[in-house]
Amino acid sequence: MRSYRYRWGEGLWSHLFHRISGVALIVYLSMHIWVIHHLQHGQTAYDELMNFLGNPLFRMGEVMLLAAILFHGLNGLRLVVMDAGLGIRKQRATFWVVFVVCAILVLVGGLVLLIGS
Amino acid sequence: MADTLGLYTFKIFRYNPDKDPKSRYDTFAVEVRQGMTILDCLQKIKGSLDGTLSFRRSCRSAICGSCAMNINGKNDLACHLQVSRLRGRTITINPLPGYPLIKDLVVDMGEFYRHIAAVMPWLVRRSPCPDRELLQFPADRDRIDSAVNCILCGSCTSSCPQFWFNPRYLGPAALLKAYRFIFDSRDEGRDERLAIVDDRYGVWRCRTVFNCDEACPKKLHPNEAIAGLKIEALKRSV
Incomplete structure (x- = not known):
């Protein structure tokens, strides 16, 4: 028997969000390829599918996709910089910078995606 | 007394593989004075409340590393951490995570x-x-x-x-x-x-x-x- 009880800090949350967003991006890329492959069935089939994907559920999905791309990308850069030995002692602060920048960009981008459509 | 911090509740992980089918938490009320460390409290519990409680300790100077344990969710040395530095009146103590358990707070290193x-x-x-x-x-x-x-x-x-x-x-x-x-x-x-x-x-x-x-x-x-x-x-x- 082993104990696995531990307090969650910024590092663990960053680790978890990074993996979840990574899996979400793989799922999106698979769906994207599936959507694109409808082009070979002709314009009508593709238009019907695009029409279906225009429903509010998928519009919200686009906002979540934006969040996943932004967090995975920005946090990935944060990790690359720290793997180079820079800013390791500021990891908590840099996590919050990434988080806040993502939140602002998702808010702005989400409004553009939802209202613009 | 002026240097008394008051009564604290210690919620301590207990597990004896020879007797217990699964782990549990035991709670102990300890009167804490200013300057007392977590290890001081554990010694007090073992000395006067429950002599069967097992934990490692040696130097009491944060040099040997024996008394490392998980205190309120974070790993630390029991001999080095003073009770006054922790928030709240309930202190939860678990063995170091990830290592096989031997008994109570003692793990196989x-x-x-x-x-x-x-x-x-x-x-x-x-x-x-x-x-x-x-x-x-x-x-x-x-x-x-x-x-x-x-x-x-x-x-x-x-x-x-x-x-x-x-x-x-x-x-x-x-x-x-x-x-x-x-x-x-x-x-x-x-x-x-x-x-x-x-x-x-x-x-x-x-x-x-x-x-x-x-x-x-x-x-x-x-x-x-x-x-x-x-x-x-x-x-x-x-």
Whole structure:
């Protein structure tokens, strides 16, 4: 028997969000390829599918996709910089910078995606 | 009395593999005075409330690392952490996570020591031994200064989720120890040690969760050491 009880800090949350967003991006890329492959069935089939994907559920999905791309990308850069030995002692602060920048960009981008459509 | 902090509740993990089918928590009320450490309270509980409680302790000076345990969710040394530094009146104490449990707060550190031994934690010399001590420039000593201060308490490795999921991972303490010798200007076993840490269960298993940096009771930075080793491993392969 082993104990696995531990307090969650910024590092663990960053680790978890990074993996979840990574899996979400793989799922999106698979769906994207599936959507694109409808082009070979002709314009009508593709238009019907695009029409279906225009429903509010998928519009919200686009906002979540934006969040996943932004967090995975920005946090990935944060990790690359720290793997180079820079800013390791500021990891908590840099996590919050990434988080806040993502939140602002998702808010702005989400409004553009939802209202613009 | 003026120096009394009041009554604290200690919620302590209990497990005796010979008797208990599963683990439980026991609670103890302890009158705490100013300056008392977690270890002082555990001694008080063992001495006057429940003599069957098991935990490790030795130096009581934050030097030996024996009393490392998980206190309110974070690994720390019981002899070093004063009760007054914790928030709230209930203190939860668990054994170090990730290591096999032996009894109550005592864990089996065998894996931890095997990983330390795997990185050859000694000075390697190929050259003939000099007649006097090996001198070192202060700047060279500064480079390994913090890594030398590791007391092998196991807090960092125990806090690492990668070690929880894969106990074959060397873990931050062993990698910090490897760094301490790889970057020691007097050491001549650099390539041999780098070959050990440049492995899927070495530096590349680290996922930069940073629990190790935050868990270290001596305020060391195993993550900086791991980053330094990653760069050296890359240099070695190009």
